[in-house]
Amino acid sequence: MTRVVTRRRAVARLGAFALAFGVLVVGSLSQAQEGTRIRPGTEQAVAGSSVTLVEEVPVVRPDFPVPDETGMLFYLQRSTNSNTIVYVANFRDDGTLDPDEPVVAYWRRFNTTGERKALKMVEDNFAFGVRAQATGDPNVFKLYVVSYPERMATLKLVEPGRAEVTATAGERTFRPLYAYVDVNEDGLMPSVREVRVMGRDLATGKALVERIQIE
Template sequence: MEPVYAYPTIITKPATILELTADTAKKTVKSSSPYLTIPGTVNRLFYLQRDPNPNTVIYELNAPGGHLDTDEPVHPYWIRYNEKGQKQDLSYIQRKFAYGVSAKESGAGRFDLRLAAYKKYPLTLMKGPDGKYHIFATISKRQAVINRIFVKIEGGTLWFPNVRYIEVLGTDAQTGTAVIERFKP
């Protein structure tokens, strides 16, 4: 039986202030996206949330029995907060056109990944210095481990949502500093 997760508290004001350091200046960036409490799992790589719907897509390492599935190294699924907080697999349409992940092995335990809805943003699944798999991407011109992606949607349709911005939050791979980048797709 799948675990049922407790409903999260929705925070509608900025939850954190992140200190981002540059070579010559220090700047503070506030994340304005709402945050939900996400249950931790051993294999979670990152999660994706979008506004106005509280349901969350979790991206986990697909390693049944401790062995990485090289055909599908990442397994995305929902936590359906607006229902009973249950875990649910993505539908075929959601996997192919929105929240699914395509993976191509690039050698030495590395995988080039692309999200179905935004293939322009390159992701890499590989082991970090801690010996565990993480998803790396360029965030604010730095190599970073992705922790969260937030998509701000205002109107549009099911097939053509009006995406105001995408916000990617991660941890700088060199310094361990939090990094955040917001962009319009």
């Protein structure tokens, strides 16, 4: 019985984190819509979202380490612990994006040793993995998180060895920097309270915050 409950909790936790990330990191890249269902296997849905411009990018958890990775595009923090998922651009020797895998996602286990760890297969295929689609331009790719493929962002090579992701929230085009998922673990099944996506508005240069409320 303990093993079954533990497995259910693990699946619920994965589903909550996966869909929070899918809808609210890349999903937010086209502003979250009220009523959007958080999937899979949960009754949670997006209650609403708002986009605000601020002077400085908020630091939600000053006690959490911030990853400093070569080619980093954005990262994901969760309220549960400081372990962080990092998304980096993957370059070939000539500085162009690798068309077979332009983005690589992995853990930084800040809650323990800080070591880099690959995503597990289930995490990569159903939760935090990113997939890229080629466009007519070899230096531009469309990106989506596997847990929410309907929403896309754009990856573009800026110069050899440097790439950026851009996205939209409401009427704003911005460069996402990181997301923070506020998780409620009080009950048997973990749930998402709110997700904040922090970025930089391209039109004004100001920091941008999208807050997505979950019910």
